Amino acid sequence: MKIGFMVNHIQTEEVGYTTTRLAMTAVNRGHEVWYIQADDFLYASDEKVYATGYGHPKAGYKTLKNFLADIQAKKPFTQRICVSDLDVLMLRSDPSNEDLRPWARDVGIQFGRLATRHGVIVVNDPNGLSRAMNKMYLQTFPEEVRPPTIITRCKSEIRAFAKEMNSAIVVKPLQGSGGKGVFLVRSGDMSNLNQIVEGVARDGYLIAQQYMPEAAAGDTRLFVMNGLPLRYKGRYAAFRRVSSGEDLRSNLHVGGKKVRAEVTPEMLHVVEMVRPKLVKDGMFLVGLDIVGGRLMEINVFSPGGLGSAQSFEGVNFSIPVIEALERKSQYMAFYRRNFDNSEMNTL
Numbered sequence: 001m002k003i004g005f006m007v008n009h010i011q012t013e014e015v016g017y018t019t020t021r022l023a024m025t026a027v028n029r030g031h032e033v034w035y036i037q038a039d040d041f042l043y044a045s046d047e048k049v050y051a052t053g054y055g056h057p058k059a060g061y062k063t064l065k066n067f068l069a070d071i072q073a074k075k076p077f078t079q080r081i082c083v084s085d086l087d088v089l090m091l092r093s094d095p096s097n098e099d100l101r102p103w104a105r106d107v108g109i110q111f112g113r114l115a116t117r118h119g120v121i122v123v124n125d126p127n128g129l130s131r132a133m134n135k136m137y138l139q140t141f142p143e144e145v146r147p148p149t150i151i152t153r154c155k156s157e158i159r160a161f162a163k164e165m166n167s168a169i170v171v172k173p174l175q176g177s178g179g180k181g182v183f184l185v186r187s188g189d190m191s192n193l194n195q196i197v198e199g200v201a202r203d204g205y206l207i208a209q210q211y212m213p214e215a216a217a218g219d220t221r222l223f224v225m226n227g228l229p230l231r232y233k234g235r236y237a238a239f240r241r242v243s244s245g246e247d248l249r250s251n252l253h254v255g256g257k258k259v260r261a262e263v264t265p266e267m268l269h270v271v272e273m274v275r276p277k278l279v280k281d282g283m284f285l286v287g288l289d290i291v292g293g294r295l296m297e298i299n300v301f302s303p304g305g306l307g308s309a310q311s312f313e314g315v316n317f318s319i320p321v322i323e324a325l326e327r328k329s330q331y332m333a334f335y336r337r338n339f340d341n342s343e344m345n346t347l
Contacts, residue, residue, distance in 0.1 A: 086117035125282025168211035214292030218242035282342030
């Protein structure tokens with residue numbers, strides 16, 4: 001199987017990233033693996049997609065560190081590849097990391113669409129990803145599984161919403177992730193609400209959500225693959241993130257710590273409620289962030305944390321992900337491309 005992993009930039013990849021784990025697993029299973037950067041695509045006059053591919057000079061890697069070192073070497077193994085001849089293109093770039101290169105936010109989506117015309121399986125589906133470019137995507141899922149929310153730039157609307165909820169609310173930007181620009185406004189103390197709204201609104205629309213008291217104990221990242229909870233050898237791919245001290249945000253990049261998660265029937269119900277739309281939108285691999293039986297965020301672009309789940313559950317969750325891609329490649333060959341890309345994503 002020929003598989004490409006599209007990332008923001010190779011030099012910003014890290015040993016612990018899920019992409020690194022998936023790519024090394026694929027290499028060690030005998031597949032031809034290429035990294036592709038956001039600025040290395042070419043749509044040529046023959047109507048095919050090409051790219052500079054960063055490859056691996058050998059197989060049988062024992063450590064993620066050695067694998068990534070070869071990819072990031074000063075003189076890496078590179079080659080012009082025909083993306084249209086790949087079996088699978090996995091889009092693993094994060095639009096929220098492209099503040100300085102806004103043109104790069106949807107590069108994978110645009111070139112991924114072109115690749116699907118040649119029978120390349122592109123995961124997650126580019127058309128589905130285009131519908132999920134900001135947090136408004138969450139509002140397309142059943143009301144039962146998400147917290148009460150408004151999306152606005154108006155201070156008075158947010159103040160009225162806080163009074164209606166009669167509880168603390170969370171204010172954050174509509175665009176972006178990683179815990180940046182997230183604020184907790186406590187019930188009865190809205191003295192700095194205007195300043196918060198003005199600050200967040202500088203970057204566009206903002207979201208106000210009812211604060212879930214259960215968030216004090218952290219949130220659970222649960223992976224979903226092919227519309228079902230990712231499970232391997234009887235273990236769920238999940239972990240819990242706990243905020244540090246008074247910091248509302250449990251995201252690991254802002255001081256949160258990770259602990260083992262207990263996957264409850266309540267969480268599995270959330271998965272069942274969101275499954276139809278994830279399947280419809282062609283979302284192969286997704287990270288759900290769940291608090292108190294409510295879905296707080298859906299990471300469809302570059303869900304991370306498989307290594308954290310592995311550290312607690314003792315199984316390599318990269319294996320079932322690559323195995324699923326192997327099956328999809330076989331399906332595509334057997335059925336001679338009779339399935340569209342969105343359908344193939346969740347078969």
